[in-house]
Amino acid sequence: MAIAKTNEFEKEAIYLADIAKALSHPARIQILKILTEMNVCMCGDIVELLPLAQSTVSQHLKELKRVGLIKGDIDGPKVCYCVSPESLNKAKKEFEIIFNHYTCKGAKSCRTKKK
Amino acid sequence: MAIAKTNEFEKEAIYLADIAKALSHPARIQILKILTEMNVCMCGDIVELLPLAQSTVSQHLKELKRVGLIKGDIDGPKVCYCVSPESLNKAKKEFEIIFNHYTCKGAKSCRTKKK
DNA sequence: ATCGTTCATCGTAAATATACGATAGATAAA
DNA sequence: TTTATCTATCGTATATTTACGATGAACGAT
Numbered sequence A, B: 001m002a003i004a005k006t007n008e009f010e011k012e013a014i015y016l017a018d019i020a021k022a023l024s025h026p027a028r029i030q031i032l033k034i035l036t037e038m039n040v041c042m043c044g045d046i047v048e049l050l051p052l053a054q055s056t057v058s059q060h061l062k063e064l065k066r067v068g069l070i071k072g073d074i075d076g077p078k079v080c081y082c083v084s085p086e087s088l089n090k091a092k093k094e095f096e097i098i099f100n101h102y103t104c105k106g107a108k109s110c111r112t113k114k115k
Numbered sequence C: 001a002t003c004g005t006t007c008a009t010c011g012t013a014a015a016t017a018t019a020c021g022a023t024a025g026a027t028a029a030a
Numbered sequence D: 001t002t003t004a005t006c007t008a009t010c011g012t013a014t015a016t017t018t019a020c021g022a023t024g025a026a027c028g029a030t
Helices: A011-022 A026-037 A043-049 A054-066 A085-105 B011-022 B026-037 B043-049 B054-066 B085-105
Strands: A070-075 A078-083 B070-075 B078-083
Touching: A011 A054, A011 A085, A011 B011, A011 B026, A026 A043, A026 A054, A026 A070, A026 A078, A026 B011, A026 B085, A043 A054, A043 A078, A054 A070, A085 B026, A085 B085, B011 B054, B011 B085, B026 B043, B026 B054, B026 B070, B026 B078, B043 B054, B043 B078, B054 B070
Parallel strands: none
Antiparallel strands: A070 A078, B070 B078
């Protein structure tokens, strides 16, 4: 990537991009779905539901944990995963801000301003 | 990436992940913001507002175009970019579905089911 | 026809992401 | 203590992303 310029952008943009990155793989979207639909949260259960190896699923879980969207409680040899309602709510609100902001104002097409 | 397993996931998850990927870089978040705040849409304007070379900005614009979040109208030697309200709205609704779905149901913590 | 402007694309380099098997650590059960 | 189970991490291979400069294509203006 040559030299990452990540730090030269706006804080809000960096936060949103980071959440979006965590959501940018189908496996991670499905993991979020699984974690809420079943309230069983074991890694092994998820592995059975996805076409991926255990180690790969573990990596995806780690990425979701990194941004705080899920939590993992150690329960003996198992780890019990669940979504974090707080951070999911925060992300929801942040995304609403861009989406609403942009959809409200952005209706004017380029075509209209051709001089 | 070894062999991409992208096609073995659910359709909705693939779509959402793809939109999220397009939003997963601060530059692209800021581009969306710029395109709606100013209704001037030239690539050159955006280049001046971001710490990136023209060719890099062009690549980011291409990615946003790929998923349909923005459109580019050719206007002589210039290209006039603007957001696509329709596809932005669609993305907004899809994200609401996961976020609402997940935040409504997912409140139960792992801790509660320890047997 | 030539020049300047605007933008996309090409070529390339380096960083990240994705995926797997193998292994290690932690705990429950025997 | 030994064994089985569950998960994280390591090492590794390959694909993708990010970034830049250079070049090329399209157009307006001279």
